[in-house]
Amino acid sequence: xxGLDVLHLVTVILAVIAGVLALFRIARxxxxxxxxxxxxxxxxxxxxxxxxxxxxxxxxxxxxLLIVLAxxxxxxxxxxARFAVREDARSRRILSAEEAERQRVVREREAVExxxxxxxxxxxxxxxxxxxxxxxxxxPAQEQEEES
Numbered sequence: 001x002x003g004l005d006v007l008h009l010v011t012v013i014l015a016v017i018a019g020v021l022a023l024f025r026i027a028r029x030x031x032x033x034x035x036x037x038x039x040x041x042x043x044x045x046x047x048x049x050x051x052x053x054x055x056x057x058x059x060x061x062x063x064x065l066l067i068v069l070a071x072x073x074x075x076x077x078x079x080x081a082r083f084a085v086r087e088d089a090r091s092r093r094i095l096s097a098e099e100a101e102r103q104r105v106v107r108e109r110e111a112v113e114x115x116x117x118x119x120x121x122x123x124x125x126x127x128x129x130x131x132x133x134x135x136x137x138x139x140p141a142q143e144q145e146e147e148s
Contacts, residue, residue, distance in 0.1 A: 008056045012049065019045040032094065036080045043073025 022045060025038035047069045054062050095103070 005056070008052055011052050015045050015048045015052070019049075032080065032084055036077055039076055039080075040073055043069060043076070047073070 019042055022038045022042040026035050026042065029035055047066055050062055050065050050069060053059060054066075
């Protein structure tokens, strides 16, 4: 085993350790930013391993895989940054299906309540206008008689 082979082996071992730590951070979180950075580190580890394979095994045909891995890592970060919503510090995480359903139900209840309050306000305003108008509000039949 030559010195260059030892260097390749050490590089692979360090990359695997970094990959395991990145996977741990992806699984553990706690925030979306932590998971995104760990995903970038994992993509870099994969690129490193493929680069070592290209050099160690003299496989230039794997160069396309480097481009695919680099694009995947970049696009993953862009997509997460695009769709991440700014929230307070304790809620910067992806919701479970149950939490998302609970939020949807609460929003629907709030919308129904807002519609009810709006209808009550409109009815109150109509009653106030009827009381304020002298002689009451003429109905459609009275309006037609007055026009003729």
